[in-house]
Amino acid sequence: MLIKEIPLSERPRERLLKYGSNNLSNEELLAIILKTGTKGISAKELSIKVLNKINSLTNLKNVNIHTFDNIKGLGTVKKIELMAIIELGKRIFLEKNLESNLKYNNPEVIYNTSKALFTGLKQECFYCLYLDSKSKLIERKLLFMGTINKSLVHPREVFKNAYLCSATSFICMHNHPSGDPTPSKADIELTKNLIKIGRIQGIELIDHIIISENKYYSFFENNQMG
Secondary structure, eight states, X not given: OOGGGSOGXXXXXXXXXXXXXXXXXXXXHHHHHHOOOBTTBOHHHHHHHHHHHHSSGGGGGXXXXXXXXXXXXXXXXXXXXXXXXXXXXXXXXXXXXXXXXXXXXXXHHHHHHHGGGXXXXXXXXXXXXXXXXXXXXXXXXXEEEOOSSOOOOOHHHHHXXXXXXXXXXXXXXXXXTTSOOOOOHHHHHHHHHHHHHHHHHTOEEEEEEEEOSSOEEETTTTTOOO
């Protein structure tokens, strides 16, 4: 059934206005985002196809723009809009953590609150989490993006940003798209270098966490911060 064939009061937008967004189904919310369908397919039917494709809403965090390539009626513009909404959702989650009173002194907690940054990435990205004297997050900053297996990190950028946000310590995080979070020789050398410079500068490196899709490696947990 096309949207125009549904009684006005039962259309997704009208139901949202009447009952509130929390009372709409996933299909209805997605139909509002998609706005229109295509010939013979309503926006609501199209939303069902999208949800069937990903199986679960939690899988939205793992999609990329090509995930929806084979869904008839979902053109480039709609795919771009979907990816923008998904990215905003990720950022809302991250901002919630940023604004909380969470202390960043536990590698597992750090991993769980930051892993969304790396979801679906096919190249290495290097972040620094800058902390205050109480181990609370001041700023989370992407400093470098590399190729699929190499990221060139310059310590001067790491410490420049630490000074700019008045951090007393920091945590490094980057991903291994290969799926294996075991540190490379370059990862180990970089960590040692940042520890050494941090001691001189008075801005301590607390941990370096390497993330893969479902696990992480913490230099702190593995006693490699000495």
